Amino acid sequence: MNSNSMGRRSSIWPRLIIALIIAGFSLITYFSQNEFNPVTQEKQHISLSTKDEIALGLQAAPAMEAQHGGESANPADQELVDKVGKRLVATTAAASTPYKFKFTVLADDKTINAFALPGGPVYITSALLHKLDTEGQVAAVLGHEIGHVVARHSAEHLAKQKLTQGLSGAAGIAMYDPENPSSRNNAAIAAMVGSLINMKFGRQDELESDRLGVRFVSEAGYDPRGMLGVMKVLSEASKSHTPEFLSTHPDPGNRGAVITKLIAERYPKGVPADLKK
Protein backbone atom coordinates (compact mmCIF):
# COMPACT_ATOMS: atom_id res chain seq x y z
CA MET A 1 0.00 0.00 0.00
CA ASN A 2 1.40 3.41 -0.83
CA SER A 3 0.15 6.89 -0.40
CA ASN A 4 -0.83 7.02 -4.07
CA SER A 5 -3.42 4.26 -3.84
CA MET A 6 -4.74 5.71 -0.59
CA GLY A 7 -5.28 8.97 -2.44
CA ARG A 8 -7.17 7.22 -5.22
CA ARG A 9 -9.34 5.35 -2.80
CA SER A 10 -10.39 8.44 -0.90
CA SER A 11 -11.28 10.18 -4.16
CA ILE A 12 -13.93 7.52 -4.81
CA TRP A 13 -16.03 8.75 -1.91
CA PRO A 14 -17.59 11.81 -3.53
CA ARG A 15 -18.70 9.70 -6.51
CA LEU A 16 -19.99 7.00 -4.25
CA ILE A 17 -21.99 9.50 -2.25
CA ILE A 18 -23.48 10.95 -5.44
CA ALA A 19 -24.35 7.45 -6.64
CA LEU A 20 -26.03 6.69 -3.32
CA ILE A 21 -27.96 9.92 -3.48
CA ILE A 22 -29.17 9.07 -7.01
CA ALA A 23 -30.09 5.54 -5.98
CA GLY A 24 -31.88 6.80 -2.87
CA PHE A 25 -33.65 9.46 -4.87
CA SER A 26 -34.78 6.89 -7.46
CA LEU A 27 -36.12 4.57 -4.77
CA ILE A 28 -37.90 7.34 -2.91
CA THR A 29 -39.38 8.67 -6.14
CA TYR A 30 -40.60 5.24 -7.18
CA PHE A 31 -42.12 4.28 -3.85
CA SER A 32 -43.63 7.69 -3.14
CA GLN A 33 -45.49 7.75 -6.44
CA ASN A 34 -48.57 5.88 -5.32
CA GLU A 35 -51.82 5.95 -7.17
CA PHE A 36 -55.00 4.08 -6.48
CA ASN A 37 -56.60 2.53 -9.54
CA PRO A 38 -60.38 2.57 -9.07
CA VAL A 39 -61.00 -0.04 -11.79
CA THR A 40 -58.54 -2.68 -10.58
CA GLN A 41 -58.78 -1.56 -6.92
CA GLU A 42 -54.98 -1.66 -6.67
CA LYS A 43 -52.30 0.71 -5.47
CA GLN A 44 -49.73 1.34 -8.20
CA HIS A 45 -46.33 3.00 -8.48
CA ILE A 46 -46.71 5.33 -11.43
CA SER A 47 -44.77 8.44 -12.42
CA LEU A 48 -46.99 9.61 -15.27
CA SER A 49 -50.27 11.50 -14.99
CA THR A 50 -53.17 10.13 -17.07
CA LYS A 51 -52.71 13.20 -19.28
CA ASP A 52 -49.04 12.24 -19.86
CA GLU A 53 -50.08 8.68 -20.63
CA ILE A 54 -52.56 9.85 -23.29
CA ALA A 55 -49.97 12.20 -24.81
CA LEU A 56 -47.30 9.49 -24.85
CA GLY A 57 -49.62 6.96 -26.49
CA LEU A 58 -50.51 9.46 -29.22
CA GLN A 59 -46.81 10.18 -29.74
CA ALA A 60 -45.97 6.49 -30.11
CA ALA A 61 -48.98 5.68 -32.33
CA PRO A 62 -47.52 6.63 -35.75
CA ALA A 63 -44.38 4.50 -35.21
CA MET A 64 -46.48 1.56 -34.01
CA GLU A 65 -48.76 1.83 -37.05
CA ALA A 66 -45.82 2.17 -39.46
CA GLN A 67 -44.25 -0.97 -38.04
CA HIS A 68 -47.34 -2.92 -39.19
CA GLY A 69 -48.00 -1.45 -42.63
CA GLY A 70 -50.25 1.37 -41.42
CA GLU A 71 -54.02 1.22 -41.05
CA SER A 72 -55.94 -1.47 -42.89
CA ALA A 73 -57.65 -0.31 -46.10
CA ASN A 74 -60.56 -2.70 -45.45
CA PRO A 75 -63.50 -0.57 -44.24
CA ALA A 76 -65.60 -3.60 -43.14
CA ASP A 77 -62.81 -4.81 -40.84
CA GLN A 78 -62.31 -1.35 -39.40
CA GLU A 79 -66.07 -0.91 -38.86
CA LEU A 80 -66.39 -4.21 -37.01
CA VAL A 81 -63.46 -3.54 -34.70
CA ASP A 82 -64.63 0.01 -34.05
CA LYS A 83 -68.18 -1.18 -33.24
CA VAL A 84 -67.04 -3.94 -30.86
CA GLY A 85 -64.45 -1.66 -29.21
CA LYS A 86 -66.98 1.13 -28.65
CA ARG A 87 -69.49 -1.32 -27.16
CA LEU A 88 -66.82 -2.64 -24.77
CA VAL A 89 -65.91 0.86 -23.60
CA ALA A 90 -69.48 2.20 -23.36
CA THR A 91 -70.82 -0.66 -21.22
CA THR A 92 -67.92 -1.24 -18.80
CA ALA A 93 -65.79 0.53 -16.19
CA ALA A 94 -63.55 1.64 -19.08
CA ALA A 95 -66.13 4.39 -19.67
CA SER A 96 -65.36 5.90 -16.26
CA THR A 97 -61.66 6.32 -17.07
CA PRO A 98 -60.18 9.44 -18.73
CA TYR A 99 -58.64 7.37 -21.55
CA LYS A 100 -59.33 8.10 -25.19
CA PHE A 101 -59.90 4.68 -26.69
CA LYS A 102 -59.42 4.25 -30.42
CA PHE A 103 -59.57 0.87 -32.15
CA THR A 104 -57.53 0.38 -35.29
CA VAL A 105 -57.03 -2.56 -37.64
CA LEU A 106 -53.46 -2.68 -38.95
CA ALA A 107 -52.76 -3.71 -42.54
CA ASP A 108 -50.14 -6.30 -41.47
CA ASP A 109 -51.47 -9.69 -42.65
CA LYS A 110 -48.42 -11.71 -41.53
CA THR A 111 -48.01 -10.80 -37.87
CA ILE A 112 -50.64 -12.34 -35.58
CA ASN A 113 -50.85 -9.82 -32.77
CA ALA A 114 -52.78 -7.18 -30.88
CA PHE A 115 -51.45 -4.38 -28.70
CA ALA A 116 -52.40 -1.35 -26.67
CA LEU A 117 -50.53 1.90 -26.13
CA PRO A 118 -50.97 3.89 -22.93
CA GLY A 119 -53.93 6.23 -22.88
CA GLY A 120 -56.16 4.34 -25.28
CA PRO A 121 -54.89 3.40 -28.77
CA VAL A 122 -55.72 -0.31 -29.30
CA TYR A 123 -54.55 -2.28 -32.34
CA ILE A 124 -55.28 -5.63 -33.92
CA THR A 125 -53.45 -6.85 -37.01
CA SER A 126 -55.39 -8.05 -40.07
CA ALA A 127 -53.56 -11.37 -39.67
CA LEU A 128 -55.13 -11.96 -36.25
CA LEU A 129 -58.54 -10.49 -37.11
CA HIS A 130 -58.93 -12.80 -40.13
CA LYS A 131 -58.28 -15.85 -37.98
CA LEU A 132 -61.18 -15.02 -35.64
CA ASP A 133 -64.59 -16.63 -36.24
CA THR A 134 -67.00 -14.63 -34.11
CA GLU A 135 -67.66 -11.10 -32.90
CA GLY A 136 -67.24 -12.46 -29.37
CA GLN A 137 -63.67 -13.46 -30.19
CA VAL A 138 -62.95 -9.96 -31.52
CA ALA A 139 -64.39 -8.64 -28.24
CA ALA A 140 -62.11 -11.01 -26.32
CA VAL A 141 -58.97 -9.66 -28.00
CA LEU A 142 -60.03 -6.03 -27.57
CA GLY A 143 -61.23 -6.59 -23.98
CA HIS A 144 -57.81 -7.93 -23.01
CA GLU A 145 -56.07 -4.92 -24.59
CA ILE A 146 -58.49 -2.47 -22.91
CA GLY A 147 -57.43 -4.24 -19.71
CA HIS A 148 -53.79 -3.26 -20.31
CA VAL A 149 -54.85 0.39 -20.76
CA VAL A 150 -57.09 0.75 -17.70
CA ALA A 151 -54.66 -1.22 -15.51
CA ARG A 152 -51.99 1.28 -16.69
CA HIS A 153 -49.45 -1.45 -17.36
CA SER A 154 -47.27 0.69 -19.66
CA ALA A 155 -47.05 3.47 -17.09
CA GLU A 156 -46.14 0.97 -14.38
CA HIS A 157 -43.52 -0.48 -16.66
CA LEU A 158 -42.04 2.94 -17.38
CA ALA A 159 -41.89 3.78 -13.66
CA LYS A 160 -40.00 0.52 -13.03
CA GLN A 161 -37.71 1.20 -15.96
CA LYS A 162 -36.93 4.63 -14.59
CA LEU A 163 -36.16 3.10 -11.21
CA THR A 164 -33.83 0.54 -12.82
CA GLN A 165 -32.08 3.23 -14.81
CA GLY A 166 -31.69 5.31 -11.66
CA LEU A 167 -30.30 2.40 -9.70
CA SER A 168 -27.90 1.28 -12.40
CA GLY A 169 -26.47 4.76 -12.41
CA ALA A 170 -27.30 5.24 -16.08
CA ALA A 171 -29.79 7.87 -15.09
CA GLY A 172 -28.28 10.87 -16.78
CA ILE A 173 -31.74 11.35 -18.23
CA ALA A 174 -33.28 11.55 -14.79
CA MET A 175 -30.86 14.21 -13.65
CA TYR A 176 -31.68 17.83 -14.07
CA ASP A 177 -29.44 19.74 -16.42
CA PRO A 178 -29.86 23.41 -15.47
CA GLU A 179 -28.20 24.53 -18.73
CA ASN A 180 -30.71 22.81 -20.98
CA PRO A 181 -33.84 21.48 -19.28
CA SER A 182 -35.87 21.05 -22.46
CA SER A 183 -33.36 18.78 -24.21
CA ARG A 184 -33.49 16.46 -21.24
CA ASN A 185 -37.26 16.24 -21.60
CA ASN A 186 -37.11 15.49 -25.31
CA ALA A 187 -34.53 12.76 -24.77
CA ALA A 188 -36.63 11.24 -22.01
CA ILE A 189 -39.78 11.28 -24.16
CA ALA A 190 -37.89 9.75 -27.12
CA ALA A 191 -36.59 6.99 -24.85
CA MET A 192 -40.09 6.31 -23.50
CA VAL A 193 -41.67 6.21 -26.95
CA GLY A 194 -38.96 3.79 -28.07
CA SER A 195 -39.57 1.40 -25.21
CA LEU A 196 -43.37 1.57 -25.59
CA ILE A 197 -43.35 0.19 -29.11
CA ASN A 198 -41.56 -2.99 -28.13
CA MET A 199 -42.92 -3.31 -24.64
CA LYS A 200 -43.37 -6.78 -23.24
CA PHE A 201 -45.65 -7.09 -20.25
CA GLY A 202 -44.98 -9.54 -17.47
CA ARG A 203 -47.01 -12.61 -16.64
CA GLN A 204 -48.85 -10.82 -13.81
CA ASP A 205 -49.89 -8.04 -16.18
CA GLU A 206 -51.17 -10.57 -18.71
CA LEU A 207 -53.11 -12.40 -16.03
CA GLU A 208 -54.64 -9.15 -14.86
CA SER A 209 -55.60 -8.23 -18.43
CA ASP A 210 -57.18 -11.65 -18.92
CA ARG A 211 -59.18 -11.14 -15.71
CA LEU A 212 -60.25 -7.65 -16.83
CA GLY A 213 -60.94 -9.04 -20.32
CA VAL A 214 -63.35 -11.67 -18.94
CA ARG A 215 -65.04 -8.96 -16.87
CA PHE A 216 -65.37 -6.34 -19.65
CA VAL A 217 -66.46 -8.82 -22.31
CA SER A 218 -69.15 -10.24 -20.00
CA GLU A 219 -70.35 -6.79 -18.91
CA ALA A 220 -70.65 -5.82 -22.57
CA GLY A 221 -72.93 -8.82 -23.17
CA TYR A 222 -70.45 -11.08 -24.94
CA ASP A 223 -69.87 -14.73 -24.10
CA PRO A 224 -66.46 -14.71 -22.34
CA ARG A 225 -65.73 -18.13 -23.80
CA GLY A 226 -64.75 -16.17 -26.91
CA MET A 227 -61.43 -15.76 -25.07
CA LEU A 228 -60.98 -19.53 -25.12
CA GLY A 229 -61.68 -19.46 -28.85
CA VAL A 230 -58.91 -16.89 -29.26
CA MET A 231 -56.50 -19.08 -27.26
CA LYS A 232 -57.32 -21.95 -29.60
CA VAL A 233 -56.67 -19.79 -32.66
CA LEU A 234 -53.32 -18.74 -31.18
CA SER A 235 -52.17 -22.24 -30.34
CA GLU A 236 -53.25 -23.45 -33.82
CA ALA A 237 -51.23 -20.63 -35.36
CA SER A 238 -48.22 -21.47 -33.23
CA LYS A 239 -48.08 -24.98 -34.75
CA SER A 240 -47.08 -23.70 -38.19
CA HIS A 241 -44.99 -20.76 -37.05
CA THR A 242 -44.46 -18.77 -33.87
CA PRO A 243 -46.86 -15.84 -33.93
CA GLU A 244 -45.48 -12.54 -32.69
CA PHE A 245 -48.23 -12.65 -30.13
CA LEU A 246 -46.37 -15.39 -28.30
CA SER A 247 -43.28 -13.26 -27.93
CA THR A 248 -45.34 -10.66 -26.07
CA HIS A 249 -47.87 -12.95 -24.35
CA PRO A 250 -47.67 -16.13 -22.27
CA ASP A 251 -48.41 -19.57 -23.72
CA PRO A 252 -52.09 -19.78 -24.81
CA GLY A 253 -52.45 -23.28 -23.32
CA ASN A 254 -51.68 -22.05 -19.80
CA ARG A 255 -53.79 -18.95 -20.30
CA GLY A 256 -56.73 -21.10 -21.43
CA ALA A 257 -56.77 -22.96 -18.12
CA VAL A 258 -56.65 -19.70 -16.16
CA ILE A 259 -59.38 -18.13 -18.30
CA THR A 260 -61.61 -21.18 -17.80
CA LYS A 261 -61.21 -20.69 -14.05
CA LEU A 262 -61.95 -16.96 -14.29
CA ILE A 263 -65.13 -17.64 -16.28
CA ALA A 264 -66.26 -20.26 -13.74
CA GLU A 265 -65.70 -17.74 -10.93
CA ARG A 266 -67.80 -15.17 -12.74
CA TYR A 267 -70.56 -17.61 -13.72
CA PRO A 268 -70.61 -20.40 -11.10
CA LYS A 269 -73.94 -21.69 -12.49
CA GLY A 270 -72.66 -21.67 -16.06
CA VAL A 271 -72.39 -18.99 -18.75
CA PRO A 272 -75.85 -17.53 -19.59
CA ALA A 273 -77.12 -18.64 -22.99
CA ASP A 274 -78.18 -15.15 -24.10
CA LEU A 275 -74.64 -13.70 -24.29
CA LYS A 276 -73.43 -12.87 -27.78
CA LYS A 277 -70.99 -15.39 -29.24
Ligand SMILES: [Zn+2]
Ligand atom coordinates in the same frame (compact mmCIF):
# COMPACT_ATOMS: atom_id res chain seq x y z
ZN1 LIG B 1 -51.60 -8.73 -23.22
